[in-house]
Amino acid sequence: MGTLGRAAYTVGFWIRETGQAMDRLGSRLQGNNYFKEQLSRHRSLMNVYDKAPAVDKDAFVAPSASIIGDVNVGAGSSIWYGCVLRGDVNSISIGSGTNIQDHSLVHVAKSNLPGKVLPTVIGDNVTVGHSAVLHGCTVEDEAFVGMKATLLDGVVVEKHGMVAAGALVRQDTRIPSGEVWGGNPAKFLRKLTEEEIAFISQSAANYGSLAKVHAAENAKPLDKIEFLKVLQKKVNEPRSLLQS
Numbered sequence: 001m002g003t004l005g006r007a008a009y010t011v012g013f014w015i016r017e018t019g020q021a022m023d024r025l026g027s028r029l030q031g032n033n034y035f036k037e038q039l040s041r042h043r044s045l046m047n048v049y050d051k052a053p054a055v056d057k058d059a060f061v062a063p064s065a066s067i068i069g070d071v072n073v074g075a076g077s078s079i080w081y082g083c084v085l086r087g088d089v090n091s092i093s094i095g096s097g098t099n100i101q102d103h104s105l106v107h108v109a110k111s112n113l114p115g116k117v118l119p120t121v122i123g124d125n126v127t128v129g130h131s132a133v134l135h136g137c138t139v140e141d142e143a144f145v146g147m148k149a150t151l152l153d154g155v156v157v158e159k160h161g162m163v164a165a166g167a168l169v170r171q172d173t174r175i176p177s178g179e180v181w182g183g184n185p186a187k188f189l190r191k192l193t194e195e196e197i198a199f200i201s202q203s204a205a206n207y208g209s210l211a212k213v214h215a216a217e218n219a220k221p222l223d224k225i226e227f228l229k230v231l232q233k234k235v236n237e238p239r240s241l242l243q244s
Helices: 001-030 194-218 222-243
Strands: 066-073 084-094 105-107 120-122 134-135 179-182 186-192
Touching: 105 120, 120 134
Parallel strands: 066 084, 084 105, 084 120, 105 134
Antiparallel strands: 179 186
């Protein structure tokens, strides 16, 4: 986009902003009690009270994810689409090279019935599968939490421990290193094989590489995205003519 193009874009932006402001004012004058925002108010990173997220510059946070309050995300970690990490009443710490997959929830507890103060701590090179729920728990380095698993307050998953998909791990349960737990409530199933332990590390590395691809795509400016759409359309036109 050249100088003239940027100027036109800026003017267009302010015209749209002015129009939207006038529309909202008009709605109020007509007696409406509320109006709908025309633009999304979503923010990937949001402060709460005096707490602000700290995300390493080499981490990937998907545009639709929400990281709120006292949350630390280490280098090379990835927070995927639709995730919510809410550190409002306590802290959340995520190490390096860890992936929190799509639609997972990481929450915290200010207190519980035993009166414990429980942050959520997730170590390095951890894989947390899609739609998992982690609440006031600890997941040590190179552990694995399966899809739709739920870890309640005080749970500890030791290094190289694995929680099976769909498992419900009750309060204050400790999952020892090298073991697989599953079911509702979760119980010991068996020992991990050497191949499975190696898979945990490889899974984290694979997601680290994939996150770089998504980060690059999300970083593209709007004008480049539109240009690539037009270019792709031009490339596909000869194919459609040949097929017809």
